[in-house]
Amino acid sequence: MTRIAFIGGGNMARSLIGGLLKTGVAAADIRIAEPQAEAREALARDFGVTTFADNALAINDADVVLLAVKPQVMPAIREGLRDTLQRQRPLLISIAAGVRLDQLERWFGNLPIVRCMPNTPALIGAGATGLCANARVSAPQRAQAQHILDAAGLTRWIDDEALMDTVTGLSGSGPAYFFALVEALEDAATAQGLPRDTARALAVQTCLGAGRMLAESGEAPGELRRRVTSPNGTTQAALESFAGDGLPRIAARAVAAATQRGGELAAALDASSPT
Numbered sequence: 001m002t003r004i005a006f007i008g009g010g011n012m013a014r015s016l017i018g019g020l021l022k023t024g025v026a027a028a029d030i031r032i033a034e035p036q037a038e039a040r041e042a043l044a045r046d047f048g049v050t051t052f053a054d055n056a057l058a059i060n061d062a063d064v065v066l067l068a069v070k071p072q073v074m075p076a077i078r079e080g081l082r083d084t085l086q087r088q089r090p091l092l093i094s095i096a097a098g099v100r101l102d103q104l105e106r107w108f109g110n111l112p113i114v115r116c117m118p119n120t121p122a123l124i125g126a127g128a129t130g131l132c133a134n135a136r137v138s139a140p141q142r143a144q145a146q147h148i149l150d151a152a153g154l155t156r157w158i159d160d161e162a163l164m165d166t167v168t169g170l171s172g173s174g175p176a177y178f179f180a181l182v183e184a185l186e187d188a189a190t191a192q193g194l195p196r197d198t199a200r201a202l203a204v205q206t207c208l209g210a211g212r213m214l215a216e217s218g219e220a221p222g223e224l225r226r227r228v229t230s231p232n233g234t235t236q237a238a239l240e241s242f243a244g245d246g247l248p249r250i251a252a253r254a255v256a257a258a259t260q261r262g263g264e265l266a267a268a269l270d271a272s273s274p275t
């Protein structure tokens with residue numbers, strides 16, 4: 001039995017808790033600190049977990065403390081948590097974009113810490129998470145962190161922490177890229193006269209079908225793409241249009257922008273909370 005305390009009960013905490021409960025973790029072993037009374041009531045109602053307005057109370061006796069607040073909020077929560085964390089020495093897990101292990105050690109002390117980057121499909125157990133541990137994390141704690149994130153979907157350990165911002169730019173922010181593409185395809189078909197509800201249903205199902213083929217067929221994306229593309233057919237016309245508009249460059253620039261923003265978020269925290 002692992003007692004897990006979440007600091008912050010927003011979108012990602014809800015996604016991860018949903019996954020944990022589905023894999024059989026008892027609601028009694030999950031505690032959440034969340035400042036908003038309304039949000040606390042909703043968390044207790046939806047998941048049957050215990051909620052707290054006070055961060056330090058929530059982590060009392062926890063084996064794992066999972067920080068699920070915005071990066072900018074991190075320095076503000078350290079005062080309330082640091083003493084209890086130092087006394088109990090739980091495994092600390094952070095899901096904050098950009099925030100580095102050395103920053104977490106500076107704010108919360110020399111604890112075993114896992115920095116990870118999940119994504120919102122965790123809510124339905126279809127998440128993708130990159131994890132990176134500091135040297136204090138023991139093998140059982142590594143397994144503990146992986147077990148928690150496995151409940152949200154696929155996990156991959158990242159040895160080089162510098163690549164965690166790339167993971168954020170790929171899979172952390174990634175669901176939004178596919179949502180944006182579906183929105184754009186829906187708009188394009190609607191502009192040609194297809195009723196919007198039909199355009200949406202067809203675009204969504206196409207995204208689902210393509211995603212499932214990617215995940216389940218064992219084939220490379222390029223091979224699956226080739227099988228759709230008849231010589232001189234409709235797909236070739238569309239893909240040539242994508243290529244002409246520089247799709248690989250568009251994707252590379254988007255991933256680079258998100259990766260860079262991760263670094264900027266951390267740098268801003270270094271500037272505002274240097275100690």
Ligand SMILES: NC(=O)C1=CN([C@@H]2O[C@H](COP(=O)(O)OP(=O)(O)OC[C@H]3O[C@@H](n4cnc5c(N)ncnc54)[C@H](OP(=O)(O)O)[C@@H]3O)[C@@H](O)[C@H]2O)C=CC1
Nearest residue numbers: 008009010011012036068069070071095096097118119120
């Ligand atoms: N959304 C996503 O797709 C992903 C997000 N992340 C990371 O997850 C983290 C959380 O993001 P997300 O869930 O989207 O954000 P949310 O804003 O939905 O959740 C953050 C929660 O923290 C609460 N909070 C604010 N201040 C405090 C405090 N002092 N003590 C305790 N709780 C506090 C907020 O309450 P209130 O609303 O009252 O301010 C809110 O409920 C971020 O660091 C983000 O980088 C990682 C992967 C994917």
Ligand SMILES: O=C(O)[C@@H]1CCC=N1
Nearest residue numbers: 096097168172173174
């Ligand atoms: O947009 C963000 O900053 C967060 C991190 C990854 C997904 N959402």
